Amino acid sequence: MEDDSNISELLAARGIRLTRQREKILAILLQQRDHPTASEVYERAKQKMPSISLATVYNSLEALARNGLLKQVNVDRAPTRFCANLEDHSHFFCERCGAIYDVEAAAAQLGNLPPGFVVFHADVALKGLCSTCSDLNV
């Protein structure tokens, strides 16, 4: 599969040790871009790799995210979700159906910060209704 060789290269390029588990997990994230939780990734991974453990899923997701191959997405208190879209983008959270969508990057227009404050990142989280759910309201 070309995808898999691609994944090997991605991992190697980051100097991150290649294991079947990490390959599989990254493949899952690249394949179905619905921002799954660790448990959801675990369920999907078990189908092809029944012996994988949940702890390994957590470890692998952490390793991949630390090396910039995945992004973690947090919404309030809900379980962390993962995203293989490495482009600059923002996330939109549908308050009705709970789905997460990648949307065009929103820029944060900073107000005045107190002197000495240095901003490294500005994360913008959009919340509202997705097209499917706003239709239901009509």
Next chain:
Amino acid sequence: MEDDSNISELLAARGIRLTRQREKILAILLQQRDHPTASEVYERAKQKMPSISLATVYNSLEALARNGLLKQVNVDRAPTRFCANLEDHSHFFCERCGAIYDVEAAAAQLGNLPPGFVVFHADVALKGLCSTCSDLNV
């Protein structure tokens, strides 16, 4: 205490039932604006009200937040923090010392959303170094 009578009024104005526990918890949040966690609020509340339970702190914080008297602040996976500043503002998270600061509201400049998407809120989370911690780097 004028603060407390003020608090009673705040609660009453929202039609939220007045209890000693809720009064105390709101007073704590108004008094020390350092974005405490539920556990921190619990510790402070116990000093004056030793019989209060952690569950009550959670319940009260939830009730106050639901009625718009408090804001919940989430940073990644860390425990939820609470904020009595009802003005429009953003939060700045210091990546070194972990402190949270209220800062002037940052406006999110939305990109193009897919048709049918409706945005209700756009939360901007700023991360970087506060003045104290950036000084250490010089």
Next chain:
DNA sequence: TTGCGATTTAGAATCATTCTTGATCTCGGG
């Protein structure tokens, strides 16, 4: 004052996540 429904309490339960331990695997060097 009275009663009902909301709230409190204490502790158990839940849920996501992390840790621990011993087994297994990856990868560079020989």
Next chain:
DNA sequence: CCCGAGATCAAGAATGATTCTAAATCGCAA
């Protein structure tokens, strides 16, 4: 190609934040 050091894995226990449960108590409207 084979070996060994160190990284990673699996299984399950442990942790930590938060929520739930059940019974006692309280707030508020009539």
